[in-house]
Amino acid sequence: MSRWLRSFGAFWYDFVIGDDWRGAAVVAVALALTALLVHAASVNAWWLLPVAVIAALGWSLRRATAGKP
Amino acid sequence: MNSLPLVLTVFVACAVEAVEALTIVLAAGLTREWRSTLQGMAAALVVLAAAVAVIGPALTLVPLTGLRLAVGALLAAFGLQWLRKAILRASGYKDLHDEGAIYARQVAAAQAATGGGRRGVRDWYAFTLSFKGVLLEGLEVVFIAITFGDNQGDLGVAAAAAAAAVLAVAATGIAVRAPLSRVPENTMKFAVGVMLTSFGVFWGAEGAGVSWPGNDAALLAVVPAVILVALGYVALLRRTRAAGPPPATAAVERSTV
Numbered sequence: 001m002s003r004w005l006r007s008f009g010a011f012w013y014d015f016v017i018g019d020d021w022r023g024a025a026v027v028a029v030a031l032a033l034t035a036l037l038v039h040a041a042s043v044n045a046w047w048l049l050p051v052a053v054i055a056a057l058g059w060s061l062r063r064a065t066a067g068k069p
Numbered sequence: 070m071n072s073l074p075l076v077l078t079v080f081v082a083c084a085v086e087a088v089e090a091l092t093i094v095l096a097a098g099l100t101r102e103w104r105s106t107l108q109g110m111a112a113a114l115v116v117l118a119a120a121v122a123v124i125g126p127a128l129t130l131v132p133l134t135g136l137r138l139a140v141g142a143l144l145a146a147f148g149l150q151w152l153r154k155a156i157l158r159a160s161g162y163k164d165l166h167d168e169g170a171i172y173a174r175q176v177a178a179a180q181a182a183t184g185g186g187r188r189g190v191r192d193w194y195a196f197t198l199s200f201k202g203v204l205l206e207g208l209e210v211v212f213i214a215i216t217f218g219d220n221q222g223d224l225g226v227a228a229a230a231a232a233a234a235v236l237a238v239a240a241t242g243i244a245v246r247a248p249l250s251r252v253p254e255n256t257m258k259f260a261v262g263v264m265l266t267s268f269g270v271f272w273g274a275e276g277a278g279v280s281w282p283g284n285d286a287a288l289l290a291v292v293p294a295v296i297l298v299a300l301g302y303v304a305l306l307r308r309t310r311a312a313g314p315p316p317a318t319a320a321v322e323r324s325t326v
Contacts, residue, residue, distance in 0.1 A: 015208070016143055018150035027145045027269075031138065031277050038278035046279040049270050050291065053145060054298050060153050061302055065162050065309070 020063065026056035074288070075221050078264040079230040082213045085257050086206040087238035088249045092168050093202030095242065096175035101184075101195035108190055109199030117207040121215065121228075128219045134276055140216045141273025147212075148265030152299055155259035160306035166254050172247075210235065213265070220272050263299060267292045 017024045030052035037045040098106040128136060157163035179198065187193040210231050218227025241249060271281065271288055281287035 011205075015212075016147050016150075018153075020150075020153065023149040023153070024146035027142055027149070027273070031142055031273050034274055034277040034279060035138075044279055046274055046281050046287075049145070049274045049277070050294065053149065053266060053270055057149055057152060057156075057298070058302065060149070061156060061306065064153070064157060065160075065306060 020060045023056045023060050026052050072223055072226050075217050075227060076230045079214050079217050079227050080234045081257050082261040083210045083231040083234035084238055085254055086209045087235045090203050090206035091238055091242040092172050093175055094199050096172055096179055097195045097198040100176050100179040101192050105190050105192035105195040106199040109196040110203045113200045113203035113207060116204055117211055120211055125215055125224055137220060137272040138276025140220055141269050141276050144216055144265050145269030145273050148262055148269045151258060151262030152266050155262045156299055156302050158255050159303045161310055168249060263295050267295045
């Protein structure tokens with residue numbers, strides 16, 4: 001049962017997160033920050049998530065290609 | 070919101086997944102035997118239908134804001150994964166997705182595998198290969214169709230687009246009886262990555278409480294912006310790669326998309 005649960009979890013991790021968990025982490029943090037800015041500081045931070053996603057993509061690509069010819 | 074972007078995104082994404090599932094089914098059917106392969110495919114379709122029947126209506130009970138936040142986060146993460154791989158492929162840092170080569174590998178593995186039946190299935194290998202292939206690729210179809218459909222409040226249209234894509238690919242596969250290696254899969258994956266990321270960003274931010282300038286029309290800026298950024302990264306990586314020594318082998322990564 002625990003083996004089945006582990007493979008089920010591994011499948012969903014690979015399915016949604018994939019090769020680089022940092023992208024998903026940046027998305028989660030950016031969404032939390034956006035919600036905080038909107039609800040606690042009344043800042044309509046629509047720009048935060050797009051900027052974070054673009055930066056996360058660049059970071060992830062840099063890591064994937066670093067040291068590779 | 071106009072449902073055309075929904076239909077196009079779901080159709081293209083589902084067509085890509087269907088092409089991949091078709092490659093596996095053909096390898097199992099033509100190399101091993103068709104009856105067990107079709108049994109495996111049918112079993113996977115039953116599981117997928119059950120997933121749609123349970124998850125689809127359950128999601129409609131979730132408040133739209135919460136749904137958009139959760140689905141936006143998932144789509145943005147999922148889309149980033151697609152886009153990252155598409156950019157690495159387009160810039161030469163990762164092997165292009167080649168259905169012909171994948172088919173050859175699947176055929177070689179199917180020929181080497183031992184035979185034998187189990188639980189009323191004549192060829193267990195063909196059954197499991199087909200079942201896993203259709204289930205795994207089908208889960209991506211279900212995920213994309215349900216998330217897009219529920220968020221747009223049009224699950225029927227999303228389901229129809231997904232079904233049309235699967236039927237179109239299946240009909241073509243039956244007609245040519247070969248993997249659809251001439252389908253421009255890499256370009257389609259790039260386009261799907263752009264759309265998944267764009268919709269994920271749009272819905273995720275909305276779910277977090279922002280009001281987009283121009284409301285839904287903001288997508289008309291978000292999608293081209295993501296395209297431009299992605300193409301920019303491709304150009305940058307190509308330039309970096311061209312400046313370095315020629316690679317001994319292309320980088321190979323695990324891939325579910």
